[in-house]
Amino acid sequence: MSVLTKKQLERYKRNILLDGVGLEGQEKLLQAKVLVVGSGGLGSPAAYYLAAAGVGNIGLVDGDRVDLSNLQRQILHTTSDLGRPKTESARDKLIALNPDVNVTAIGEWLGEDNYRELITGFDLVVDGTDNFAVRFLINRACVEQRKPYIFGGVLGYTGQVMTIIPGRGPCLACIFRDVPPESAPSCSSIGVLGAVPGMIGTAEAAEAVKVILDLGEPLVGRLLTYDALTMRFYDIEIRRDQSCPVCGAMS
Numbered sequence: 001m002s003v004l005t006k007k008q009l010e011r012y013k014r015n016i017l018l019d020g021v022g023l024e025g026q027e028k029l030l031q032a033k034v035l036v037v038g039s040g041g042l043g044s045p046a047a048y049y050l051a052a053a054g055v056g057n058i059g060l061v062d063g064d065r066v067d068l069s070n071l072q073r074q075i076l077h078t079t080s081d082l083g084r085p086k087t088e089s090a091r092d093k094l095i096a097l098n099p100d101v102n103v104t105a106i107g108e109w110l111g112e113d114n115y116r117e118l119i120t121g122f123d124l125v126v127d128g129t130d131n132f133a134v135r136f137l138i139n140r141a142c143v144e145q146r147k148p149y150i151f152g153g154v155l156g157y158t159g160q161v162m163t164i165i166p167g168r169g170p171c172l173a174c175i176f177r178d179v180p181p182e183s184a185p186s187c188s189s190i191g192v193l194g195a196v197p198g199m200i201g202t203a204e205a206a207e208a209v210k211v212i213l214d215l216g217e218p219l220v221g222r223l224l225t226y227d228a229l230t231m232r233f234y235d236i237e238i239r240r241d242q243s244c245p246v247c248g249a250m251s
């Protein structure tokens with residue numbers, strides 16, 4: 001006997017029809033707790049699709065407010081949200097889309113002093129940041145707490161995504177050892193095509209659903225790169241580095 005209401009059965013009909021999802025999978029999604037770090041270009045599509053799919057508990061972390069220059073790509077925010085905290089603006093849209101979802105808006109930056117604690121209450125973390133120092137903190141906490149972390153990043157016309165499942169494949173520090181210098185190119189210095197974070201954030205949401213439901217082959221040990229100019233996707237095999245300072249000692 002399903003615990004889903006009649007309305008939920010209707011809302012999630014096309015999830016439930018999917019091979020590998022069914023009622024049991026939908027119930028699992030409704031129980032899942034996903035933290036989306038960043039409510040911008042990547043976090044917007046990622047959180048939107050997670051909420052639409054019925055991921056029942058979504059945490060949003062972002063200390064920023066909505067700025068006019070964000071609206072070119074950060075599709076959870078509208079012109080009337082200018083100046084509002086991003087997590088509050090994002091929470092309103094997610095709840096409007098799907099009132100089943102319990103959205104927690106955490107209007108602060110993830111940093112050295114709170115990263116472990118922020119991640120503690122969640123099953124999985126989706127990367128919607130634009131900052132490698134923050135990604136390294138997420139990676140460290142996820143390895144320590146053995147939680148999956150969906151890494152995503154964009155720059156210019158390209159984007160990357162990889163799924164990190166501690167113990168099953170490489171972590172972020174197996175690939176990138178150091179935080180890039182301040183002078184490294186960023187979206188604020190060289191720009192980004194809005195649809196690129198749209199693609200990557202959407203891929204992150206798909207990976208999160210796959211990991212929650214243990215479906216298919218997640219991007220574990222495969223760094224997927226997307227190039228909008230050539231419209232090519234390619235993935236590079238990445239192995240675990242036994243001397244990785246973060247996950248090297250883990251069995």
Ligand SMILES: [Zn+2]
Pocket residue numbers: 170171172173174175241244245246247248
């Ligand atoms: Zn590692």
